[in-house]
Amino acid sequence: MLNSSHSVLINHHSPLTEYATATEILRKMDKPLISRRLVDSNGSLAEAPSGAPNVGILGSGDFARSLATRLVGSGFSVAVGSRNPKRIAGLFPSATQVTSQAEAVVFPEVIFVAMFREHYSSLCGLSDQLASKILVDVSNPTEQEHLQYRESNAEYLASLFPTCTVVKAFNVISAWTLQAGPRDGNRQVPICSDQPEAKRTVSEMARTMGFTPVDMGSLASAREVEAMPLHLLPGWKVPALLALGLFIFFYAYNFIRDVLQPYMQEGKNKFYKLPLSVVNTTLPCVAYVLLSLVYLPGVLAAALQLHRGTKYRRFPDWLDHWLQHRKQIGLLSCFCAALHALYSLGLPLRCSHRYELVNLAIKQVLANKSHLWVEEDVWRMEIYLSMGVLALGTLSLLAITSLPSIANSLNWREFGFVQSTLGFVALVLSTLHTLTYGWTRAFEESCYKFYLPPTFTLTLLVPCVVILAKGLFLLPCFSRRLSKIRRGWEKDGAIKFMLPVDHALAQKTSHV
Numbered sequence: 001m002l003n004s005s006h007s008v009l010i011n012h013h014s015p016l017t018e019y020a021t022a023t024e025i026l027r028k029m030d031k032p033l034i035s036r037r038l039v040d041s042n043g044s045l046a047e048a049p050s051g052a053p054n055v056g057i058l059g060s061g062d063f064a065r066s067l068a069t070r071l072v073g074s075g076f077s078v079a080v081g082s083r084n085p086k087r088i089a090g091l092f093p094s095a096t097q098v099t100s101q102a103e104a105v106v107f108p109e110v111i112f113v114a115m116f117r118e119h120y121s122s123l124c125g126l127s128d129q130l131a132s133k134i135l136v137d138v139s140n141p142t143e144q145e146h147l148q149y150r151e152s153n154a155e156y157l158a159s160l161f162p163t164c165t166v167v168k169a170f171n172v173i174s175a176w177t178l179q180a181g182p183r184d185g186n187r188q189v190p191i192c193s194d195q196p197e198a199k200r201t202v203s204e205m206a207r208t209m210g211f212t213p214v215d216m217g218s219l220a221s222a223r224e225v226e227a228m229p230l231h232l233l234p235g236w237k238v239p240a241l242l243a244l245g246l247f248i249f250f251y252a253y254n255f256i257r258d259v260l261q262p263y264m265q266e267g268k269n270k271f272y273k274l275p276l277s278v279v280n281t282t283l284p285c286v287a288y289v290l291l292s293l294v295y296l297p298g299v300l301a302a303a304l305q306l307h308r309g310t311k312y313r314r315f316p317d318w319l320d321h322w323l324q325h326r327k328q329i330g331l332l333s334c335f336c337a338a339l340h341a342l343y344s345l346g347l348p349l350r351c352s353h354r355y356e357l358v359n360l361a362i363k364q365v366l367a368n369k370s371h372l373w374v375e376e377d378v379w380r381m382e383i384y385l386s387m388g389v390l391a392l393g394t395l396s397l398l399a400i401t402s403l404p405s406i407a408n409s410l411n412w413r414e415f416g417f418v419q420s421t422l423g424f425v426a427l428v429l430s431t432l433h434t435l436t437y438g439w440t441r442a443f444e445e446s447c448y449k450f451y452l453p454p455t456f457t458l459t460l461l462v463p464c465v466v467i468l469a470k471g472l473f474l475l476p477c478f479s480r481r482l483s484k485i486r487r488g489w490e491k492d493g494a495i496k497f498m499l500p501v502d503h504a505l506a507q508k509t510s511h512v
């Protein structure tokens with residue numbers, strides 16, 4: 001417990017800075033961060049705490065419980081205000097005071113409103129007790145509410161309690177993260193308010209609880225902060241749809257060639273191939289085309305810069321978006337390639353494979369052939385598998401270096417080398433893998449089922465364009481001009497087309 005001199009020290013500060021000061025003192029004294037029970041035997045407030053800073057919570061649901069646990073663990077005295085305190089008191093840590101809403105807001109200067117927006121108005125009876133206090137709005141609207149209301153929940157709360165200072169915070173932190181601790185979840189807590197001092201107080205509280213506050217400015221940003229938890233993997237929608245589209249296309253194509261054609265023209269039932277074999281021939285097609293789509297926009301951007309003779313003009317929006325999604329497309333490519341490797345390992349385990357092997361062996365015996373060994377096939381298979389493994393290894397390296405923790409440890413040149421040079425190596429290895437897989441089949445008439453060319457020939461199209469274009473840009477006439485442009489040189493007349501300079505966009509292609 002803090003001694004009286006510390007209490008005096010705290011009381012000399014304004015209520016808004018009391019939290020920061022008290023927690024700081026607790027830290028410096030290295031005291032166990034346990035708060036004192038605030039109720040006497042008949043359940044009413046006994047006295048204001050002298051040591052730990054006081055925090056109130058209105059609401060006793062999942063979020064309130066986790067918040068109370070974390071606050072108590074961080075050295076705060078917590079008072080929870082509920083409509084039915086007796087019923088839920090046992091669910092809170094014993095160091096928490098669970099009481100009526102009116103009593104819970106008496107001492108704390110900071111009060112968390114852990115309730116849904118539709119219940120805010122039920123607090124209007126507490127207006128007098130809440131006057132001049134800090135209300136922390138932790139609510140998240142549903143998608144429908146976000147569209148329905150023009151003002152954020154926090155602004156709505158501020159309009160109901162004009163004498164209070166409303167701070168928007170902690171809405172991006174789940175009850176689970178609060179309970180498990182910030183190490184196991186997202187650490188960042190966006191905070192916004194019209195009152196800088198109140199924002200500082202709540203930021204210091206967040207820091208004491210182990211989170212990293214992020215200043216989002218005034219309360220007008222609350223709508224943006226409230227929209228954050230509504231995002232579902234932003235940046236992944238287009239790449240995921242692209243991967244799905246490619247998968248459906250190649251699966252249908254392989255189905256027609258490998259299952260439908262034998263059934264219709266030869267009467268063979270090969271529908272058993274649908275769950276594994278067709279999926280396994282589809283996955284590498286998707287992975288390979290996706291990988292080439294990571295490098296195609298860079299080639300297009302370079303061609304555009306060469307054509308325009310300047311880097312100071314914006315790319316078209318579609319190209320800009322494409323450039324921004326390269327990481328996600330690359331990761332999806334790696335994912336499909338990894339699945340392909342796993343599926344391939346499963347191929348020999350299939351019953352159909354064993355039957356085919358035995359039938360082949362019987363055929364050999366009946367034909368009186370004792371030694372089946374086709375040198376060309378043996379070599380082709382060895383090279384084909386080796387290229388595949390190398391390509392997957394390189395792709396995995398790219399995926400690992402795109403993780404923020406790894407990417408942050410690399411300088412710009414190292415990152416550029418891995419993502420650009422090694423990425424291109426992965427594309428070349430994948431092309432060799434595909435070519436050795438296809439071998440001469442592109443030129444065999446029997447491989448054109450229903451007049452459809454073998455699938456691998458289709459997949460080669462975009463990657464070959466990318467590799468050829470990259471090779472072309474290595475020629476001195478193009479590479480010199482391109483590097484001049486990327487260092488700021490402009491051809492005569494390029495200036496008259498110039499829009500406002502966008503250096504960030506220009507730099508995006510500097511390592512292509």
Ligand code: NAP
Pocket residue numbers: 058059060061062063064081082083084088113114115116117119122138139140141170171172173174175176
């Ligand atoms: P909850 O479990 O349903 O709790 C809501 C609480 O509101 C109830 O326990 C109730 O406490 C109180 N309340 C006060 N007046 C009420 C009334 N008129 N009708 C009904 N309830 C009333 O919800 P929650 O999950 O804790 O979420 C609370 C707030 O935190 C929400 O705004 C939510 O968006 C936000 N949030 C939640 C999470 C999460 O992971 N759960 C994460 C971030 C933000 P009493 O019955 O004791 O009065």
